[in-house]
Amino acid sequence: MKTESPQGHNRFSVRGRLLLDGRLVEGALVVEGDRIVEVRTDAAGELPAPHLQAAIVSPGLVDLQCNGAFGFEVGGSATALRALAERLPSTGVTAFLPAVVSATAAHYRDTAAAFAVARTAPGAAALGLHLEGPFLSPARGGAHDPGAIAAADATLDDVLDELLTTGAVRLVTLAPERRGGLVFIRSLVEAGVVVSLGHTDASFDQTIAGADAGATLVTHLFSAMSPFQHRAPGAAGAALTDERLTVTLIADGVHTHPAALNLALRAKGPDRVALVTDAVAAAGAPAGKYMLGGQTIISDGESARLSDGTLAGSTLTMDRAVRVMVALGGARLEDALAMASGVPAARLGLVDRGRLEAGRRADLALWSADLQITSTVIGGAVAFEAQ
Numbered sequence: 001m002k003t004e005s006p007q008g009h010n011r012f013s014v015r016g017r018l019l020l021d022g023r024l025v026e027g028a029l030v031v032e033g034d035r036i037v038e039v040r041t042d043a044a045g046e047l048p049a050p051h052l053q054a055a056i057v058s059p060g061l062v063d064l065q066c067n068g069a070f071g072f073e074v075g076g077s078a079t080a081l082r083a084l085a086e087r088l089p090s091t092g093v094t095a096f097l098p099a100v101v102s103a104t105a106a107h108y109r110d111t112a113a114a115f116a117v118a119r120t121a122p123g124a125a126a127l128g129l130h131l132e133g134p135f136l137s138p139a140r141g142g143a144h145d146p147g148a149i150a151a152a153d154a155t156l157d158d159v160l161d162e163l164l165t166t167g168a169v170r171l172v173t174l175a176p177e178r179r180g181g182l183v184f185i186r187s188l189v190e191a192g193v194v195v196s197l198g199h200t201d202a203s204f205d206q207t208i209a210g211a212d213a214g215a216t217l218v219t220h221l222f223s224a225m226s227p228f229q230h231r232a233p234g235a236a237g238a239a240l241t242d243e244r245l246t247v248t249l250i251a252d253g254v255h256t257h258p259a260a261l262n263l264a265l266r267a268k269g270p271d272r273v274a275l276v277t278d279a280v281a282a283a284g285a286p287a288g289k290y291m292l293g294g295q296t297i298i299s300d301g302e303s304a305r306l307s308d309g310t311l312a313g314s315t316l317t318m319d320r321a322v323r324v325m326v327a328l329g330g331a332r333l334e335d336a337l338a339m340a341s342g343v344p345a346a347r348l349g350l351v352d353r354g355r356l357e358a359g360r361r362a363d364l365a366l367w368s369a370d371l372q373i374t375s376t377v378i379g380g381a382v383a384f385e386a387q
Contacts, residue, residue: 128170
């Protein structure tokens with residue numbers, strides 16, 4: 001992994017078709033230090049050397065839900081978090097939320113401690129933890145430990161204030177229909193935490209009440225939630241129709257049928273869809289056995305499952321999510337790139353990432369014409385170059 005500007009220069013340029021305001025426009029960026037200082041869409045004037053060249057230049061990708069990858073699982077290990085930060089730029093990711101599935105209070109403490117140690121590691125920026133649970137519906141737990149879900153109230157009473165005080169938690173996925181769920185949402189929002197509705201058996205009205213309380217996201221739409229029915233629209237129906245809610249999608253062709261990807265895009269529009277991986281340690285790694293939250297999962301290279309066949313996260317990477325959303329989900333390339341960068345950045349409230357504008361961080365993903373990552377720039381430094 002490289003961690004220097006091209007040839008050690010503090011000022012350089014990047015040329016290609018730039019993602020600007022929902023369009024791909026031929027142009028160039030001038031980078032100085034860790035910032036974009038100029039965006040050009042004409043040929044006037046010389047560009048500072050050295051030059052990076054790519055068919056397509058987008059903002060760096062932001063993954064809101066990464067349980068692991070490359071053989072490493074997010075958990076109580078600073079080594080694993082450092083390894084993820086180092087390897088994720090190969091997939092175009094410049095920032096991510098390490099995700100933790102339903103667990104014990106001790107595991108959350110260990111993970112928060114590991115995050116505190118590793119959060120400044122070089123590579124993709126770990127922006128904060130995504131607690132996916134344990135305040136979930138027992139009926140929609142998926143691959144989560146049922147015991148951890150059942151013990152959620154006691155676990156959170158024991159550890160949540162401590163985690164919020166450290167500032168480690170950035171996003172929480174929860175089921176709004178659980179007793180005290182709406183109060184919990186309001187408390188998290190007041191503490192500056194983004195709330196996502198997921199692993200939920202909520203009715204349409206209960207899901208809307210979650211949005212009323214301050215939830216702004218829906219975790220992996222369609223997966224592990226009450227489905228849409230024409231007389232009982234469920235959580236999926238509320239997610240598709242409430243404009244306050246941005247949905248996340250696992251665009252791997254396994255979790256969500258291409259027609260469902262297209263439906264979500266048509267219903268929400270590209271500004272309210274964020275691509276995520278929900279990746280586990282098996283992502284970017286050979287088929288075999290891996291761990292997720294203390295459970296053994298089995299990967300065939302295309303999906304990861306418990307021994308009973310239950311999907312357990314994914315083997316997806318963010319660059320492949322873009323390719324799948326274009327090839328199977330009916331998205332324009334411009335929109336798929338934004339769904340993997342600008343939309344998730346905006347939903348986290350990031351003001352310095354997610355757009356190619358002067359003054360923003362120089363976090364960039366450079367793509368070939370066939371949508372492979374050729375280089376990734378993080379804070380003005382080349383973090384990955386394809387060989």
